[in-house]
Amino acid sequence: MILSLMEQYSEQLNGIFQALADPTRRAVLARLGAGPASISDLAKPFDMALPSFMKHIHFLEGSGLIHTRKQGRVRTCVIEKKQFAAVEAWLSAQRALWEGRTDRLEQFVAKAQAKGDSQ
Amino acid sequence: MILSLMEQYSEQLNGIFQALADPTRRAVLARLGAGPASISDLAKPFDMALPSFMKHIHFLEGSGLIHTRKQGRVRTCVIEKKQFAAVEAWLSAQRALWEGRTDRLEQFVAKAQAKGDSQ
DNA sequence: GCATCACTTAGCTCTTGCGCTAAGTATTGC
DNA sequence: GCAATACTTAGCGCAAGAGCTAAGTGATGC
Structure with missing residues (x-):
């Protein structure tokens, strides 16, 4: 069971490092470091279609580096410092x-x- | 020129984080933390064909996390702590x-x- | 209540990553 | 000098990553 713990830890690192390997995602984290923001606010600086940008957000959320919450039609992203x-x-x-x-x-x-x- | 410096820094981070995103490569770094080793020594613990393993070594070298030197028929790998x-x-x-x-x-x-x- | 806004889903491309086998090269040891 | 060792090169296959467009859904605003 300590072994499976290590495996979990390893897969977690895979995801985290992979998430950090993309400059768009690092920039999003930098922006979220200053406080929560909506998807469209986050997307504004990037010359990228929204669905493409969303994939980065999903990747970040999947790796646990951020979490998101939808209220009404707006999804707000928050950085997950623990990760x-x-x-x-x-x-x-x-x-x-x-x-x-x-x-x-x-x-x-x-x-x-x-x-x-x-x- | 400070901008191109930032771009370099960013591309460097891309490579480094990508390199760290693979458990085989992290394991190699962990092993090399204990001291230099040859390719075949490093490859031993892994159930992987040598050319496949070599790609990981090349990736690590490309990201600057290790450097290597060939003497005779043996290539020795050393960790690059600065990176x-x-x-x-x-x-x-x-x-x-x-x-x-x-x-x-x-x-x-x-x-x-x-x-x-x-x- | 109809349009607009803020995502969301579906599905397509192209490139890169990670594994393989087979065959080649250059040292080293007997 | 011939075989074994230690890579190295070439090329293939499959899966995933990163982008796109087009069309859909569910809230909000007038």
């Missing part, structure tokens, strides 16, 4: 490996990744 | 926006992303 902790955690684990501080959890993470984590 | 700073920088900029500390650079980054950064 960024997963990235920070991965970065610290990585740094810990460099520093040779391979305590039990970090060893576990490294080994799990090397063995069963792929695909 | 992780770009991720940290992005995370801090993001956090800074949450905290309302939108000083000049961060405002610039946010606006550049919202306007011209996409695609």
Whole structure:
């Protein structure tokens, strides 16, 4: 069960990093950092059809980096700060490996990744 | 020229986050955190054909997260710690926006992303 | 109550990502 | 010098990502 926990963690990271790999999505996150906004407000700066833009919003929501709520005909997007902790955690684990501080959890993470984590 | 600098930074982030979005590649980085290794050593834990694995190595090298050097018939891979700073920088900029500390650079980054950064 | 607005769904393209096999090249070891 | 080792190149197949248009749905405003 700790293994399935690691797998969940890994798939979560897949989604988060994938979400962050697109400049449109990073820009949306930057904008939402300043506070909630509606889809059309968010879409305005981009030279992109709305359905295309919506896919980015769905991707961000799927990865947990934002959540949205529809009231009337307007959907409002809010950043999900907690989700960024997963990235920070991965970065610290990585740094810990460099520093040779391979305590039990970090060893576990490294080994799990090397063995069963792929695909 | 500061604009083209931001564009470079953005494309760099695209590559880095994309590289980190794959569990095989994260596992390779975790392994390399403990020290340099050859391609075949790195490939061993994975149930994957060597050319497939090589693509991951090339991707990592292309994103700057590792560099490699061939001596004789063996190619040795080394982690490039500096490159992780770009991720940290992005995370801090993001956090800074949450905290309302939108000083000049961060405002610039946010606006550049919202306007011209996409695609 | 009819038009407008703010999405939403459906379905199409094109490119890229991630895996494979087969065959090639360049070192190294006996 | 011949075989084995350690990649490397070439090329294929399938799935997913990122864009588009066209048409649909459900609230809001006059």
